Amino acid sequence: MTEPISTSSNPAGNDRTFLDSNELILNMGPQHPSTHGVLRVILKLDGEKVRGTECVIGYLHRGVEKIAENRTYAMFNPYVDRMDYVASVSNGLGYCLAIEKLLNTEAPLRAQYIRVIMTELNRLASHMVWLGTHALDIGAMTPLFYTFRDREEILKIFEKYCGARLTTHAFRIGGCIYEAYEGMEQEILDYCTFLEPKIDEYEQLLTTNRIWVERTRGVGFISGEDCIALGVTGPVLRASGVKWDLRKAQPYSSYEKFDFEIPIGVNGDTYDRYLVRMAEMRQSVRIIRQAVAGLPAGPIMAKIPKVLKPPVGEVYVSIEAPKGELGYFVVSDGSTQPYRIRVRPPSFVNLQALDKMVRGQLVADVVAVIGTLDIVLGEVDR
Amino acid sequence: MPEEIKGNSSAPQPPAEKPATPAAAAPAKPAAPAKPAGPVPEPWNAALPNALKSRFGSAILEANTYIDQNYVTVDGQVVRDVLQILRDEQQFDYCVDLTAVHYPKKDLQFEMVWILYSFARNERMRVKTRIKDGDPAPSVVSLWPAANWLERECYDMFGIAFEGHPDLRRILLPDGWEGFPLRKDYDILRQDKAWVQANLGIESGQ
Numbered sequence: 119m120t121e122p123i124s125t126s127s128n129p130a131g132n133d134r135t136f137l138d139s140n141e142l143i144l145n146m147g148p149q150h151p152s153t154h155g156v157l158r159v160i161l162k163l164d165g166e167k168v169r170g171t172e173c174v175i176g177y178l179h180r181g182v183e184k185i186a187e188n189r190t191y192a193m194f195n196p197y198v199d200r201m202d203y204v205a206s207v208s209n210g211l212g213y214c215l216a217i218e219k220l221l222n223t224e225a226p227l228r229a230q231y232i233r234v235i236m237t238e239l240n241r242l243a244s245h246m247v248w249l250g251t252h253a254l255d256i257g258a259m260t261p262l263f264y265t266f267r268d269r270e271e272i273l274k275i276f277e278k279y280c281g282a283r284l285t286t287h288a289f290r291i292g293g294c295i296y297e298a299y300e301g302m303e304q305e306i307l308d309y310c311t312f313l314e315p316k317i318d319e320y321e322q323l324l325t326t327n328r329i330w331v332e333r334t335r336g337v338g339f340i341s342g343e344d345c346i347a348l349g350v351t352g353p354v355l356r357a358s359g360v361k362w363d364l365r366k367a368q369p370y371s372s373y374e375k376f377d378f379e380i381p382i383g384v385n386g387d388t389y390d391r392y393l394v395r396m397a398e399m400r401q402s403v404r405i406i407r408q409a410v411a412g413l414p415a416g417p418i419m420a421k422i423p424k425v426l427k428p429p430v431g432e433v434y435v436s437i438e439a440p441k442g443e444l445g446y447f448v449v450s451d452g453s454t455q456p457y458r459i460r461v462r463p464p465s466f467v468n469l470q471a472l473d474k475m476v477r478g479q480l481v482a483d484v485v486a487v488i489g490t491l492d493i494v495l496g497e498v499d500r
Numbered sequence: 501m502p503e504e505i506k507g508n509s510s511a512p513q514p515p516a517e518k519p520a521t522p523a524a525a526a527p528a529k530p531a532a533p534a535k536p537a538g539p540v541p542e543p544w545n546a547a548l549p550n551a552l553k554s555r556f557g558s559a560i561l562e563a564n565t566y567i568d569q570n571y572v573t574v575d576g577q578v579v580r581d582v583l584q585i586l587r588d589e590q591q592f593d594y595c596v597d598l599t600a601v602h603y604p605k606k607d608l609q610f611e612m613v614w615i616l617y618s619f620a621r622n623e624r625m626r627v628k629t630r631i632k633d634g635d636p637a638p639s640v641v642s643l644w645p646a647a648n649w650l651e652r653e654c655y656d657m658f659g660i661a662f663e664g665h666p667d668l669r670r671i672l673l674p675d676g677w678e679g680f681p682l683r684k685d686y687d688i689l690r691q692d693k694a695w696v697q698a699n700l701g702i703e704s705g706q
Contacts, residue, residue: 176672183657184681184688222539222567346594346619349646360619367622429539431566434615434626436596447615449601458682462597462615470649499672 141169144481148177152255152485155495159472159484166480171473175466178499186459191217191426192291194456199285201463202497204247207240207276208439210289215370216435216446217291218420220428229293229418230372234409235306236279236288237371238402242313243272244440245395245402249320252392252489256333256482261320268316271309278302291426293419303410310403317399324392334388338475338487341386348474349467352442353398354491357383357391364438371437376408388490395492427454441465441492461500465493541566548590548625552582571626576608579629580638583614586627587643592616595644596624598651600637600658602684609633610660614640631660639664657682674699 147158156177162170182201186194198213199206211233218224225233246269250262273283280288280296288294324330340350342358355362363380365373381397383390428450436445442464451457468491475487541564549563549572559575560582574582586592596615603609608630617624631637637654639662640647651662652671659680662668670677677695679686696702 176674179672181681181688184686187684188688219567347645349595349644362619368624431539431541433567433569434597434624443596445597445615447597447599447613458601460597460599460613466649466653467646470646 146484148174153488153495154251154493155498157469157488157493157495157498159488161481161484163481166482168476168479168481168484171476171484173469173472175469175495176499178495180500182500183459183461186456188455190454191428191456194459195289195291196285196287198461199287200496201461201500202244202439202441202444202465202494203284204494205240205244205440206285207236207288208244208437208444210287211237211371212435212437212439212444212446214289214291215437216433216448217426217428219433219435220431220448220450221291221422221426222429223292223420223422225293225371225420226417227372227414228416229289229420231409231413232294232298232418233289233371234373234376235406235413236276236286238406238409239272239275239306241402241440242399243269245399246272248395248440248489248492249392252486252492253324253330255485255489256330258324258327258330261323264316264320264323268313271312275302275305275309278305290419292422293417295419297418298413303413306406306410310407314400314403317396317403321396325396331389333482333486334392334490336385337388337479337483338490339385339387340471340475344474345386345471348471350442350471352438352440352464352468352492353391353394354442354468354471356380357394358386359384364436364443370435373405375412376405378405388486391490425454427452436462439464441494441497442468463497463500465491465495465497466500469493469498539567544570544572546570551590552585555585556582569624569626571628573628573630576629576631576635579612579627580640583616583627583638583640584643586616586625590618591620592618592625594619595640595646595650598640598647598654600654600660600682602658602682604684606630607632610637610658612637612660636661636663638662641665656680659683 142163144161144163145158146161147153148156153159158174160172160174161168182197185197195210195213198209201209246265250265253261276286277283278299279302280286340358342360345355345358345360359382361380361382366380378401381394381401383394430450430452432447432449434445434447436443443462444464445462447460447462448456449458472487472491476484544563544565552572553560553563556574556578559578561573561575563572594617596617598614601611601613603611610631610633612629612631614627615624616627637660639651641651642664649671651665652669654660655662655668656670656672657680674695
């Protein structure tokens, strides 16, 4: 797919290029404000046209999978928050579901609802970070301040619920450890009422904004077939017209009980991905309202042993994280430590599509496409 | 459950098989099993594994279901063909993930795992095979381009070569790194200190 780019010798070779100029190798990153972390992209340029890219990743590699083999199941739980650190609740949910599956147990209904509420709040927070930084990258500074101001309220709810704002460690294997705090339901409902007009406000700033439309429409096109072939999931896949969301396709944690829609796009470009994520935020608000209204009484922790020794076996469990399919493949040898944990990160797999999406486009569009892919380098590198 | 945190790996574990309920007045305790017997893999009876079995015969070593998840284990000789048929004839159009598990004590040290999903059938399955240390695994980049970086990562972490991969290099670790970290014999305390000292100027690799 990606042809290797020679950076040492004359890269142009005998190719005739636009304007008969030599091809230019341009290095972008790893310290570049629009790469959202430490991503290095080597661009092969012909004038302003991109003829190829190569991603250099691994700057944030911490060996999460190796760490897991040296921890107990419960001890590894906080580590997963550090992968996609703007959606740490989702990471924790996926991990807990995987170990619960391995133990062949399930969280109680109340815990499942609390998990849905927190995960959807986290999806909102993650999409807000995406919107603010993505808009900033292509020249709109105002949304950044608006989204970070409104995201702050979600982080405050997290802080009240579990004591942490970013790397929350909100759930435990078998359910939740924290009961809903006093007045949490009302606070979350109030936040939903507060947020909906704010989403309108973001859209007013951007949806018909001529500069925004010019910078995003037709930029970074990828077809539904290419998405599937490249394993791209999440809003990127849905913006290309594939109606697939794990919350609907293979529901987990009671998602089948909630009424919501899967927004899809038509054109598969950066503008449609923007529209899809905006629509997803409204759907998340819808899910949160239903979950708070239907929050059942009961225990929040399943009966699981204090020392977890899952039976010998292996499972793969995945959830719809804000960025796409986040999966955990866990192998147990019957001891207290996982024999192997493999994380299937959506950002890592989605980033692979960058080359396909920017070939033939302009340099400035690379920034837009990195933003629209919504990658978090902590998850790409793990 | 804050007690969970105490589970230190090096400290001796309290026996997990103690019954949680206080057996206060139970005169004759029934011989409870030491550990609750976990679920066992059951044969996976469906059209798909049967079609594979009739085609590849004994090369399909097992086709099982474990906690509602299906997997087939196949012989290393035919795994590329099995994957090709799953994509072309059984609509498994999405390669979710591929990885390996290291069992250093076994003769065939590496278990390769491909996790596949079919949009049309809304179904997931795993294909597994065992390979020897040093033997290559077949590359599936030509079937699913998604496998490109996944195979590079697998090579990076386990040192498994993928036959037919267009650009097999390290992806997460730096090019000059020694060793393959996810092998079980790779000690985290004895990682590549030489590289760290030469390139980062830090005394210890930790």
